[in-house]
Amino acid sequence: MILYIMHVDIEGPETIAPFFEKNGFKSKVVKLYDGESLPKTLDGIDAVVCLGGPMNVYEEDKYPYLKDENIFIQQVLKQEVPFLGICLGSQLLSKASGGQVTRSPKEEIGWRTIGLTSDGQKDQLFQGLTKDFLVYQWHGDMFSVPTGGQLLAEGPDCPRQALKVGKNAYGIQFHIEITDKSIVEWSDEYFAAQPELLRTRKSEMLKAYEINRKLFENEAEIIYNNFLNIINS
Numbered sequence: 732m733i734l735y736i737m738h739v740d741i742e743g744p745e746t747i748a749p750f751f752e753k754n755g756f757k758s759k760v761v762k763l764y765d766g767e768s769l770p771k772t773l774d775g776i777d778a779v780v781c782l783g784g785p786m787n788v789y790e791e792d793k794y795p796y797l798k799d800e801n802i803f804i805q806q807v808l809k810q811e812v813p814f815l816g817i818c819l820g821s822q823l824l825s826k827a828s829g830g831q832v833t834r835s836p837k838e839e840i841g842w843r844t845i846g847l848t849s850d851g852q853k854d855q856l857f858q859g860l861t862k863d864f865l866v867y868q869w870h871g872d873m874f875s876v877p878t879g880g881q882l883l884a885e886g887p888d889c890p891r892q893a894l895k896v897g898k899n900a901y902g903i904q905f906h907i908e909i910t911d912k913s914i915v916e917w918s919d920e921y922f923a924a925q926p927e928l929l930r931t932r933k934s935e936m937l938k939a940y941e942i943n944r945k946l947f948e949n950e951a952e953i954i955y956n957n958f959l960n961i962i963n964s
Contacts, residue, residue: 821902
């Protein structure tokens, strides 16, 4: 079973859950924003996918579930259950393993090209990708690489884009799971107070999605397959 952790209703497992269901895994979604609780044990859980959200990892007073989630991720690391953190999920992985989360030098929204580090080019998660590849971004914060961790990808505007902690825990600052539905919903929600940005940026990002869709979906499929191999190893 794959456990998906959601922090907001519009940032779900999109393309990643169907991939693993197609490969024989059941899905369990925990909606922290809706008051649902994380499991007390990791029994029967083959991997954990921690999804995005607009909150900061340190906003525990506003989002009390972040405290329990930090403890839960530490337990995942201790038991070496495969973990993939996406955007906020990558920042939570860093925090749970002793790293820090700060503001990114630049906020990133939309399509960007990032590059694998030498460690990233050798790592199993990114095998089959070119050194530089296209991703979708929507974040203002950035993780640090904790002691003993590895930086796997970097970018010109945000220098830390992917990390590995321990044997099989990964965090990616970017999104690989999104669809055009995600772009519409996120734009409508996060640009709600900026009508001009909502109109122009949403249109631009949707056009780019249609142009790059096949490439983007292929890259996501490569990463999903690699994570599947990590789960099965």
